[in-house]
Amino acid sequence: MIALEAERAVTCALLSSDGAEAYSEVSLHLAADDFGSAAHRLTFEACAALTARGDVVTSVAVSTYLKASATWKDEYVAELQLAVSGAVSIAHIASYAIAIKEKAVARRLRARLGEIADKSLRVGSDVTAEDLLADIDSITLNVEAKASHVRLLDGPGAMQLEMTERWEAIQAGASIGARYPLDGLTSRLGAAENGQLIIIAGRPSMGKSVLAMNFALENAIENVESLSIGAIASGTAVTTDDVPLVAVFSLEMDRAQLGNRTLSAMTAVDYQKVKQGDFTEQEWERVNLAWERMYRSRLHIDDDGFLTPARMRAKLRQLEQRTKKKVTAIVVDYLQLMSGDSRRAETNRTLEVSEITRGLKIIAKEFQCPVVALSQLSRDLEKRADKRPVMADLRESGAIEQDADVILFVYRDEVYNPDSMSRGMAEIIIGKARDAVLGMVPAVSELQFQRFVDTTANAYSYEQLTGRG
Numbered sequence: 048m049i050a051l052e053a054e055r056a057v058t059c060a061l062l063s064s065d066g067a068e069a070y071s072e073v074s075l076h077l078a079a080d081d082f083g084s085a086a087h088r089l090t091f092e093a094c095a096a097l098t099a100r101g102d103v104v105t106s107v108a109v110s111t112y113l114k115a116s117a118t119w120k121d122e123y124v125a126e127l128q129l130a131v132s133g134a135v136s137i138a139h140i141a142s143y144a145i146a147i148k149e150k151a152v153a154r155r156l157r158a159r160l161g162e163i164a165d166k167s168l169r170v171g172s173d174v175t176a177e178d179l180l181a182d183i184d185s186i187t188l189n190v191e192a193k194a195s196h197v198r199l200l201d202g203p204g205a206m207q208l209e210m211t212e213r214w215e216a217i218q219a220g221a222s223i224g225a226r227y228p229l230d231g232l233t234s235r236l237g238a239a240e241n242g243q244l245i246i247i248a249g250r251p252s253m254g255k256s257v258l259a260m261n262f263a264l265e266n267a268i269e270n271v272e273s274l275s276i277g278a279i280a281s282g283t284a285v286t287t288d289d290v291p292l293v294a295v296f297s298l299e300m301d302r303a304q305l306g307n308r309t310l311s312a313m314t315a316v317d318y319q320k321v322k323q324g325d326f327t328e329q330e331w332e333r334v335n336l337a338w339e340r341m342y343r344s345r346l347h348i349d350d351d352g353f354l355t356p357a358r359m360r361a362k363l364r365q366l367e368q369r370t371k372k373k374v375t376a377i378v379v380d381y382l383q384l385m386s387g388d389s390r391r392a393e394t395n396r397t398l399e400v401s402e403i404t405r406g407l408k409i410i411a412k413e414f415q416c417p418v419v420a421l422s423q424l425s426r427d428l429e430k431r432a433d434k435r436p437v438m439a440d441l442r443e444s445g446a447i448e449q450d451a452d453v454i455l456f457v458y459r460d461e462v463y464n465p466d467s468m469s470r471g472m473a474e475i476i477i478g479k480a481r482d483a484v485l486g487m488v489p490a491v492s493e494l495q496f497q498r499f500v501d502t503t504a505n506a507y508s509y510e511q512l513t514g515r516g
Contacts, residue, residue: 048154049083053146055130058087060140061094062131066104069140070094076144081151086123087130089113106131181358225291225376225417228261229475230501231488236453236480239376239417244408244450246382248422248441249457250429254473255421257497258457259378260295260308262419266376267293267346268313291375292345294366296359298384301350309346312498313337319495345370354379355386356406363414374414379407381421382447401446408450422447424456434463438478454479459492473499 057077060069079095082088093112094104102108113119135143163182166174224238239245239262249255297305311318314333320326326334347366351358363374379385387399387406404420411418424440436456441447448454456476460467473492477485490499 048150048157050143050146050150051084053143053150054082054084054087055126055133056135056143057140057147058090058127058130059133059135060137060143061090061104062106062109062127063135064105065137066094066106066109067098069137070098070104072137072140073144074098076141076148081147083150083154084126085120086126089116089119089123090127180361181355225262225266228258228265229488229490229499231490232455232475232477235477235486235488236483239419239453241415241417242412243417243452244404244411245417245419245453245455246422246441246447246451247419247455247457248424248436248478250424250426250434250436250462252462253457253459254492254494254499255457256300256380257308257312257494258455258475258499259380259419259421260305261312261498263293263295263346263376263378264309264312266291267344268340292366292370292372293347293376293378294363294374295346295348295378295380296354296362297348297350297380298352298354299380302348305348305350308497309341310334310337311496313340315493315496317495318497345372353386354384356403356410360406360410360413363410373416375416377410377414377416377418379418379420381423382407383423397445404446404450434458435474436476436478448479451479452481453477453483472502475499 057069057073060066061073063069073091074095077091079088079092082091090109090113093109093116097104097108097112159182163179166182167179170176170179224240224243227233227236227239247255247259295305300308307318307321310316311321314321314330314337316326316330316333320330321334349362351362359377359379363377367374382403383400385403387402407418407420422441424436428434428436428440435458438448438454441454454477456474456478458474458476459472460469460474461471471492473490475488475490477483477487479485489502491502492499
């Protein structure tokens with residue numbers, strides 16, 4: 048299963064007088080292992096090596112490199128001679144690259160499906176049907192991620208059209224993402240945009256799970272109220288098609304715990320009272336009203352204790368198929384409790400976290416909605432005098448820093464200093480934001496009600512609020 052003619056055309060271009068230009072174009076779409084023929088794969092590797100060390104890609108340079116290679120065989124010469132005997136236009140090389148990539152994806156898919164077919168014979172012994180389904184989703188997630196490189200770069204005209212359409216949609220009131228639960232965050236960051244991976248990190252007891260659930264409620268519950276108010280004003284009815292679909296994956300707390308937290312946040316009834324169901328008559332009224340609001344919402348909670356990116360993807364697809372709606376926001380609590388999809392990641396936790404964060408980012412882009420994932424912080428920060436989190440405190444931080452679009456740290460000084468002047472306050476530190484200024488947003492921590500609320504102050508810079516400026 049090889050696109051042999053396309054591989055010959057690409058090699059012909061690489062060994063032509065325009066070899067350097069050809070490699071620059073082809074390398075945007077292909078990796079060496081996309082080539083099915085060893086002769087063409089080694090030629091591409093030679094071009095990559097020459098480019099990496101700053102040499103110009105020419106037929107002579109490639110030939111010299113291949114002759115010195117331990118993996119080169121004389122039997123490959125005949126195939127290269129066939130390739131260079133043709134004529135190829137650089138203008139068409141991208142289409143050849145796409146043909147090669149599609150065959151490569153098909154080969155990988157066929158090989159992995161063969162492995163799964165063999166594995167299916169062990170169902171009932173050391174393999175379950177659920178294992179097979181997870182493997183299938185893992186294949187499609189990884190194969191589609193690699194296949195996405197086939198896309199050609201759009202020119203400025205396409206960019207202008209996309210930006211214009213985006214502006215028009217915003218002006219018309221269309222949503223480009225989800226809402227943050229604090230106005231201070233919104234003023235800093237704008238919307239939690241579709242395709243973004245947003246990390247909320249903090250040490251235990253800081254309230255990161257509370258902030259994440261506030262995010263889910265803001266979009267699943269509060270949006271319903273906004274729609275209802277707007278519908279009443281316009282004389283129309285809210286349909287189920289209007290109600291946003293929010294998915295929460297909780298690996299730490301079960302559905303009942305999250306339900307209690309949700310009720311407390313919505314009703315401003317003390318969390319401990321909600322857990323016991325011990326309400327006054329007035330509180331019962333608020334609880335019943337909250338249940339009514341939740342009933343109108345589409346907040347879906349999954350408390351499965353085992354979750355991989357592929358398994359999450361499968362659940363989201365099933366949810367969309369069952370509800371006939373598009374997911375508008377996803378919350379994951381929390382990242383370090385997830386597992387990677389591949390076996391090789393199991394022996395290396397840093398590699399596994401890298402696979403997880405990359406998988407979450409792919410899910411955000413595929414479902415075109417923001418993914419909010421919680422993350423632990425290293426306990427080493429406890430050794431510092433100033434225990435405000437920084438990027439280096441993220442556990443297995445390299446992959447998280449790279450894949451995340453926004454990183455928020457939750458810090459409450461009273462956790463470490465009971466007599467702090469900031470009792471009842473939280474600092475939401477913006478540690479990373481691709482399209483915004485870093486800083487800190489103050490919030491009132493009403494953790495007895497499982498929520499953070501805005502202060503009357505605006506969002507100040509980190510230096511201003513900590514007295515470091």
